[in-house]
Amino acid sequence: MKSNQEPDQDERLRAVLREWVVDAPLAPRFQDQVWQRIARAEAPSASSFWAGLVRLVEVVLPRPRIALLYVAALLVLGVAAGSVTAQIKSRHLDATLSAHYVQSVDPYRADSSQP
Amino acid sequence: MKKGGLILLLGLLLCIAGFSGFYYLGTAPCRNMMHEAQPELAWLKKEFGLSDTAFARITALHEAYMPQCAERCRVTEQQNRKLKDLLARDSTVTPEIQTLLTERARNRAQCEAEMLKHFQEVSRAMPPEQGRRYLAWVQAQTVLRPQAMESRHKMGSGRHLMETPHM
Numbered sequence: 001m002k003s004n005q006e007p008d009q010d011e012r013l014r015a016v017l018r019e020w021v022v023d024a025p026l027a028p029r030f031q032d033q034v035w036q037r038i039a040r041a042e043a044p045s046a047s048s049f050w051a052g053l054v055r056l057v058e059v060v061l062p063r064p065r066i067a068l069l070y071v072a073a074l075l076v077l078g079v080a081a082g083s084v085t086a087q088i089k090s091r092h093l094d095a096t097l098s099a100h101y102v103q104s105v106d107p108y109r110a111d112s113s114q115p
Numbered sequence: 116m117k118k119g120g121l122i123l124l125l126g127l128l129l130c131i132a133g134f135s136g137f138y139y140l141g142t143a144p145c146r147n148m149m150h151e152a153q154p155e156l157a158w159l160k161k162e163f164g165l166s167d168t169a170f171a172r173i174t175a176l177h178e179a180y181m182p183q184c185a186e187r188c189r190v191t192e193q194q195n196r197k198l199k200d201l202l203a204r205d206s207t208v209t210p211e212i213q214t215l216l217t218e219r220a221r222n223r224a225q226c227e228a229e230m231l232k233h234f235q236e237v238s239r240a241m242p243p244e245q246g247r248r249y250l251a252w253v254q255a256q257t258v259l260r261p262q263a264m265e266s267r268h269k270m271g272s273g274r275h276l277m278e279t280p281h282m
Contacts, residue, residue, distance in 0.1 A: 059119075071126045078129065081133075081134050082138040086142045089138075089141075089145065105184070107226070
């Protein structure tokens with residue numbers, strides 16, 4: 001970029017700047033505040049996480065192979081969770097009914113377990 | 116975003132549908148059992164793989180046994196009440212209390228004998244292998260089950276008392 005100022009004015013400005021002394025005191029804890037601002041600027045913000053997530057949904061998910069994998073994985077997860085939960089529920093009910101049977105035939109028994 | 120969001124939603128919907136469908140199918144036999152008139156007998160049918168004929172026979176045996184069982188329960192309850200009254204009145208074991216305890220024990224013995232007879236009849240109404248399995252299970256759950264009294268006298272059960280330091 002070409003300067004439009006005169007060369008002698010430029011020289012005078014440099015001379016003034018060399019002589020300039022800052023005698024105003026720094027604000028209390030100035031250095032700490034500067035380092036805190038640097039740390040804040042460098043730390044990954046929550047907004048960058050959401051931006052990443054949005055980018056994942058916008059850019060990565062619509063790719064056919066990724067979309068197919070995602071949908072299949074969630075379907076398998078749902079089916080597996082449903083089957084396991086149903087098995088647990090059935091076992092619990094079996095145990096309850098077997099206990100009811102024992103209690104119905106034996107008045108002295110208050111509890112029982114499965115065969 | 117629109118296409119990606121739709122895929123995201125589709126995945127979640129399929130996950131929910133898969134869960135609900137398999138949960139519904141997996142618990143259908145249990146739900147059917149619970150709708151039977153006697154769910155515990157329906158469980159017996161399922162657990163021991165009984166045919167309809169065997170199940171009908173076992174249901175009949177069960178229904179014949181239950182009123183007798185209820186009558187014995189009524190007698191036991193009467194004896195318990197009477198014993199409670201006698202114990203509240205006397206602080207020693209009187210001949211009347213002794214007689215009542217004997218009657219009560221006799222009633223319990225008869226109850227257990229009738230129970231065993233019923234179990235044996237039920238087991239005979241089942242296919243032989245299932246009958247043996249039923250008999251072993253039901254006896255272990257009822258009359259042959261270890262009682263608290265027996266477990267008190269098992270070896271080592273009182274060791275912690277021996278180890279208690281004397282004051």
